[in-house]
Amino acid sequence: MLRLTKRAEYGLTALVHLVDHSGETVSARKISEHYSLPHRLVGEALKDLCRAGFLHSERGPAGGYQLARQPGSLTVGEAVAALEGAPEGTDCEAKALVGLGYGPLGDLNVESKCLIRSPLHKIQEDIWRQFERTTIQELASPEFTLLRNERGTLQPLQTSA
Amino acid sequence: MLRLTKRAEYGLTALVHLVDHSGETVSARKISEHYSLPHRLVGEALKDLCRAGFLHSERGPAGGYQLARQPGSLTVGEAVAALEGAPEGTDCEAKALVGLGYGPLGDLNVESKCLIRSPLHKIQEDIWRQFERTTIQELASPEFTLLRNERGTLQPLQTSA
DNA sequence: CTTAATTGGCACCCGATTGGTGCTAATAGA
DNA sequence: TCTATTAGCACCAATCGGGTGCCAATTAAG
Numbered sequence: 240m241l242r243l244t245k246r247a248e249y250g251l252t253a254l255v256h257l258v259d260h261s262g263e264t265v266s267a268r269k270i271s272e273h274y275s276l277p278h279r280l281v282g283e284a285l286k287d288l289c290r291a292g293f294l295h296s297e298r299g300p301a302g303g304y305q306l307a308r309q310p311g312s313l314t315v316g317e318a319v320a321a322l323e324g325a326p327e328g329t330d331c332e333a334k335a336l337v338g339l340g341y342g343p344l345g346d347l348n349v350e351s352k353c354l355i356r357s358p359l360h361k362i363q364e365d366i367w368r369q370f371e372r373t374t375i376q377e378l379a380s381p382e383f384t385l386l387r388n389e390r391g392t393l394q395p396l397q398t399s400a
Numbered sequence: 401m402l403r404l405t406k407r408a409e410y411g412l413t414a415l416v417h418l419v420d421h422s423g424e425t426v427s428a429r430k431i432s433e434h435y436s437l438p439h440r441l442v443g444e445a446l447k448d449l450c451r452a453g454f455l456h457s458e459r460g461p462a463g464g465y466q467l468a469r470q471p472g473s474l475t476v477g478e479a480v481a482a483l484e485g486a487p488e489g490t491d492c493e494a495k496a497l498v499g500l501g502y503g504p505l506g507d508l509n510v511e512s513k514c515l516i517r518s519p520l521h522k523i524q525e526d527i528w529r530q531f532e533r534t535t536i537q538e539l540a541s542p543e544f545t546l547l548r549n550e551r552g553t554l555q556p557l558q559t560s561a
Numbered sequence: 562c563t564t565a566a567t568t569g570g571c572a573c574c575c576g577a578t579t580g581g582t583g584c585t586a587a588t589a590g591a
Numbered sequence: 592t593c594t595a596t597t598a599g600c601a602c603c604a605a606t607c608g609g610g611t612g613c614c615a616a617t618t619a620a621g
Contacts, residue, residue, distance in 0.1 A: 241402055241527060245609060266567065280610065286569065299618030300566040366402060366527050406580060427596065441581065447598065461595040462588030 243319065249276055250284035250322040251315065251378060257294070258310045258379035266303035284322055291321035310379060316370030404480065410437055411445035411483040412476065412539060418455070419540035427464035435466045447485055452482035471540060477531035 243251075253270050267285050271278030285304050289296045293313055305398045306313075404412075414431050428446050432439030446465050450457045454474055456466045467474075 241404075243402075244607095247481070268567080277610065282568075283610090288609095289568085296568060296615070297618085298566090298568045301619060302567045302617080304568090365530050405578095429596080438581065443597075444581090450597085457589070457597060458589085459595090459597045462590060463588080463596045465597090510576095 245280065246284050246287070247322040249281050249318050250288055250337055251318060251375070253281055253285055253304075254288065254293075254306075254375045255379045256311070257304060257306050258270070258375055261306060261310070264297055264301070264303040264305050268342060269303070287322050288318065293318065293321065310376035311374050313375050314371045315373040315375065315378065316367055318375065318387070319370055404419055405484055406441065406484040407445050407448070410442050410481050411449055412479060412536070413437070414446055414465075415449065415454075415467075415474070415479060415536045416540045418465060418467050422467060422471070425458055425462070425464040425466050432463070435534055448483050449479065452478070454482065456478065471537035472535050474536050475532045476534045476539065477535065479536065480531060501539055 247329060252274055253267075256270050256273065257265060267282035270276075270277050270285075271281040285294065285296075289295045289304065293307055295307045297305075414428075417431050417434065418426060428443035429439050431437075431446075432442040441447055446455065446457075449455045450465065454468055456468045458464060458466075
């Protein structure tokens, strides 16, 4: 539960590989063979990342993919969103709309249920904030992450907040 | 993606209701009707929570459920674990074991893939830490949560760390 | 020019998971 | 006795995710 899809896992793995091989043009087959993953799915994930503009692609026998952005500026959140789609709002939001009169169910006091919405929504937001705070640079070089951990795992970055 | 199951959603909703009606014995049917949810599934969720020891149950026409623990000491993580099962480790862990020689695939350099494991695992742990830091008391009374937010959303609790 | 290896873009299948229900006990109040 | 509840399953149907098939477009190498 609360797990990432294989598509996201493969995509992040490929991103890490591309970070470790910056400048090279690496094919989906190379990546899949290197990590012993189904090469077709790795290809699909790479297509997603390419469609999102995170990668450059070249066709042909010497083709492959290359990072189009700096590893430190591409976040896990962006990548996961491109690989799995944007986080869907809880359907409780829809019911909140119903409670506000946008639906056919008027007299049900559904709104009281949605007392639960905001805290759960907050948790979801915290999760995503975590994703958006982690860059693929940190994925590729764990020591980078370890440094940040010494300062406090969940500490907000001082620049923004 | 990264969503909770309906079972967990209904269970948390029921817990919030029981917090708001502390001392009363409320039946699954009452809760389901109040929030217009499928009463059988609400019942299943309540059974789970009861099996986990979070609720007291009484049978018979006047039966129902009651909180067995203080709302401030029952965390969302505990409830979700009881409703959805414990968080399964990434199968990348299994592959890490393979990389260490516990499996039939020896020469694949799978371990390099698992460079991605620790950061992703860390993210998963952060998510769970978030769940275990949030109590159903906070779910039931959002203003409680708001107070905590003013002190910094992701700040570790000072008691433990 | 031909061939091969790649990306691009779908459609599709199959197995697992999930939402939801049926059924039958056990309990207990009216 | 009757009824409304919890307890514990088994089961079904729909959705979703992992994975594959297929074909077109591109491009390097022969």
